Amino acid sequence: MDTDAMKPLSPRLRVALLTCGIASAVVTVVLVAVTLTVFRVREPVMTMNSIAVKGFGAAAPASGEGGSPLSPLRLTVVADVSVKNPNAASLRYRGSDTAVYYRAARVGGAAGPPGTARARRTVRLNVTVDVAVGALLGDPGFLGDVAAGAVAVTTATTVRGRVAVLGGVVHRRVVLEMNCTATVAVADMSIRNQSCLQSVSL
The missing domain is CATH 2.60.40 (Immunoglobulin-like)
Structure with a gap:
């Protein structure tokens, strides 16, 4: 069995992944907010x-x-x-x-x-x-x-x-x-x- 594959993630990698996840969530929320406000289609x-x-x-x-x-x-x-x-x-x-x-x-x-x-x-x-x-x-x-x-x-x-x-x-x-x-x-x-x-x- 490859013991290297079972090693837990390093703290630095965990922080990086967590930061990427938070950034993606923030970008998604911002895009949704912009779409529903500035870019929301209004009735002519x-x-x-x-x-x-x-x-x-x-x-x-x-x-x-x-x-x-x-x-x-x-x-x-x-x-x-x-x-x-x-x-x-x-x-x-x-x-x-x-x-x-x-x-x-x-x-x-x-x-x-x-x-x-x-x-x-x-x-x-x-x-x-x-x-x-x-x-x-x-x-x-x-x-x-x-x-x-x-x-x-x-x-x-x-x-x-x-x-x-x-x-x-x-x-x-x-x-x-x-x-x-x-x-x-x-x-x-x-x-x-x-x-x-x-x-x-x-």
Whole structure:
């Protein structure tokens, strides 16, 4: 039997091993603390700064028999959205999707380009949506709303992205959704009674 293998560790080696163990534990605790504080993925904040309607108007009745009661309408909705990234790392998003609804029916939509919200910065997303006028005219309640001077619309904006911290070791998928309801005043195309609700999935 090899008696050298059964010799107990020297005091100096024991101290060295104990010191290495303590140092490893301290480093682990520090990394965990940093990950849960500085590098913890926080929820981005989406804000609807404004909703503007351009080119909205009802024309005069058409002349002649068989004519349409209204000449074509042109309706464009511009959504000005901000995304605030409170994290210590950049938020890279694949793009945005904005849809416009009238009485629960989707009447328009547009996709925004991909981009990056830098760490602890705010990025603006301006999306222009051309609304399908035919879909509006196909709803029997639309002309009545126009005659009453107010049209209620709903917008839904979704931004999907990813936050990578600790040099890419930690990845978190982020989905931001914002639904807004607003009333369009036909006379001056202004937005009234705007209300928005945001949800975040990490």
